[in-house]
Structure formats: structure tokens, C-alpha cells
Amino acid sequence: MLHLRVVCPPERTTAVVDLLKAQPGATHLIVLPGVAVAPEGDVVEADVAREAADEVIEQLCAIDLDHLGAITVEQIDTAVSDAADEAMAAAPGEGADAVVWQELLTRTGEESRLNGTFLGFITIACLLAGVAVVTDSTVTLVGAMVVGPEFGPLAAMAVGMVRRRWDLVSRAAVALAVGFPVAMLITAGGTLLAQAGGLLDVNAVRSADNLDFVYDVGVFSLIVALLAGAAGMLSMTSSKSAALVGVFISVTTIPAAGYAAVAAVLGEWQRCLYSFGQLVVNLIGVVLAAGFVLLVRKRTWTSQDNGRPLSTG
Incomplete structure (x- = not known):
């Protein structure tokens, strides 16, 4: 699993949340309104199966969040969660075979x-x-x-x-x-x-x-x-x-x-x-x-x- 953090303008938060909700390989979705200072905006966090990460990053870049905010990804060493297990099972392919090209x-x-x-x-x-x-x-x-x-x-x-x-x-x-x-x-x-x-x-x-x-x-x-x-x-x-x-x-x-x-x-x-x-x-x-x-x-x-x-x- 990878941990995804998105800093986005408030007007893009709904689109980010909807995008992550629609992604079967994403889970543990968290929204923190107004906590980002530089750049200003909301923070959306989620854990994403490695095999789904590249698609998610592409979709986030498609709505200019790499320019208007920030997209950061980091490796999760351990995730003890049924929701995480279900997300990894729902994501297509195997995590070891997945390539996160931006990474x-x-x-x-x-x-x-x-x-x-x-x-x-x-x-x-x-x-x-x-x-x-x-x-x-x-x-x-x-x-x-x-x-x-x-x-x-x-x-x-x-x-x-x-x-x-x-x-x-x-x-x-x-x-x-x-x-x-x-x-x-x-x-x-x-x-x-x-x-x-x-x-x-x-x-x-x-x-x-x-x-x-x-x-x-x-x-x-x-x-x-x-x-x-x-x-x-x-x-x-x-x-x-x-x-x-x-x-x-x-x-x-x-x-x-x-x-x-x-x-x-x-x-x-x-x-x-x-x-x-x-x-x-x-x-x-x-x-x-x-x-x-x-x-x-x-x-x-x-x-x-x-x-x-x-x-x-």
C-alpha cells in the first residue's frame, strides 16, 4: 500500500473525494478542511494499493492538482486493516508488478x-x-x-x-x-x-x-x-x-x-x-x-x- 496526501484548493476537494471514492483500490479516506497553509487549501489523505496508484496520480494531475496544490506519495510498510486488504484485492494486478511512473x-x-x-x-x-x-x-x-x-x-x-x-x-x-x-x-x-x-x-x-x-x-x-x-x-x-x-x-x-x-x-x-x-x-x-x-x-x-x-x- 501507498499513502497518498493531496493538498488542493477547496473548490477541488469534492472532485478529489469523488475520485478516490470511485477507485476500488483506495481506502482510509480522510478530509481535513482548511488545514493546509502553503499552499492554502484542504488536505485529502488516503491509502492506495500500489497497482492503482499510477491511475490515481494521473487523474489528480488531470485536474491540475500538481500545479494548484500538491500530490505526495509514500510507502506504507505495514497496514493492519480489513479495508486495506479489500482495496488491494479489488485493485487489478499484483502490487509487486505495478509501476508508479511518477515515483x-x-x-x-x-x-x-x-x-x-x-x-x-x-x-x-x-x-x-x-x-x-x-x-x-x-x-x-x-x-x-x-x-x-x-x-x-x-x-x-x-x-x-x-x-x-x-x-x-x-x-x-x-x-x-x-x-x-x-x-x-x-x-x-x-x-x-x-x-x-x-x-x-x-x-x-x-x-x-x-x-x-x-x-x-x-x-x-x-x-x-x-x-x-x-x-x-x-x-x-x-x-x-x-x-x-x-x-x-x-x-x-x-x-x-x-x-x-x-x-x-x-x-x-x-x-x-x-x-x-x-x-x-x-x-x-x-x-x-x-x-x-x-x-x-x-x-x-x-x-x-x-x-x-x-x-x-
Whole structure:
């Protein structure tokens, strides 16, 4: 279930209430007249089955409440109610299969922003990958995969291209185009410092073979990237968010970036080039597979979101 809160002008309250009463997937309807201050108006609240949420949001936007008031949606973890059970049973489809498209746009728009937090995470992840290369540690490499924030912009690019939201595509592209080079340059600098301080055994790094798969780019690299991208987008468009951790661990974007940075410092240009190729293959594969999943689920589109500005908060 999702909790829906609508702030609306008093003259639109009756229409909102009638709309929610007519929706079999909505329940726990509450009307609070005149309590909203900014913007002024009434507040209408209801709990809505996930599979009915996209239709409800579309209907609310059709009466301009996204402009005249506000529509907010949040996840309900637990709802102990016969009325809630009846609403979920009455709503068509399964909640895990339902896509709330406005929620997806908002989420990917937020996760694709280039900011200090994104740069911090991608830099730390790349540094961890560099340490993994230097120490030949697969455990540290897995840690780098989990910390990496790159799936957010990749998912945003897929959503933006499929839904023709070029503002979302450009935002995500900027985050990736700036984030990876910055992280790789800092990792290269850290490698140089480690080498100067005697912490880096060049011969040991060159002879290590536990992480050879990072720069061993090939057909299976693309297959894994495609499967990970599909799983990641399925997770983001459903209520199965726990699957994202597996996606992070299976994609070798961050490891490839870290390996390329270390290999460049060591003068291992072939490994550097192969690692960069691995990075490109993974980036493209994830976006293609995520976009394909969205195209398959295109039949569930309802809300018209084209042209709606992304959140900058």
C-alpha cells in the first residue's frame, strides 16, 4: 500500500473525494478542511494499493492538482486493516508488478544528480577498487561494488531515453561524465602516493591474478551487464528493492574504473585499455537492458509526465 496526501484548493476537494471514492483500490479516506497553509487549501489523505496508484496520480494531475496544490506519495510498510486488504484485492494486478511512473521519475531524477555526495561515494568506491587491485583482494573489490552509486544515473538514462525525458538523460550523463573521471584521477593520485611511500609493490601487483576478470572484457561481460541492468530496473519499478544489492555486486563498472587508474600509473597500458573497455561495455549493457525492461512494461504507462521539471532539492 501507498499513502497518498493531496493538498488542493477547496473548490477541488469534492472532485478529489469523488475520485478516490470511485477507485476500488483506495481506502482510509480522510478530509481535513482548511488545514493546509502553503499552499492554502484542504488536505485529502488516503491509502492506495500500489497497482492503482499510477491511475490515481494521473487523474489528480488531470485536474491540475500538481500545479494548484500538491500530490505526495509514500510507502506504507505495514497496514493492519480489513479495508486495506479489500482495496488491494479489488485493485487489478499484483502490487509487486505495478509501476508508479511518477515515483520512478522522481527517484531516478534524485539519484542522478551530480553533487558532493555522489562524487564522494563514487570516489570512495573507486579508491576501494584501487586498494583491491593493489592488495589482490576480491573482498575489498566487492565492497567497492556495493559502495558505488553509478546505477542511479544509469537507471535515470534508461528512464529518460524510454520516456523521452531528455532533461533526465542529460542530468545523468553529466553525473557519469564528471563522476568517473574525477574518481579515477583521485585514485591515480592515491596510487602515486602509495608508490612514493613504499606501500605499493609493483611486481606483486603485476603478478597478481585474482582480479584478472576485471579487465578480461568479452561476451560474458556484456551478458552480465545486461542481466544486471534488467534485474536492477525490475527492482526499481517494483517493490523488490532488496535485489539492487545483487546488481551492485554483479556489475564491474567501479572495479574497471579503479583498475584502469592503477594500471595507468604502473604503465600497464594494455590492462588499462581493457579495463576501460570493460567499463564502457558495462555502462552500455546496463542502460540497454534497463531500457528494454521499461519498454516491456510500457503498456502500464498512464500518467503524462513529459515536460514536468525534475526536482532540484
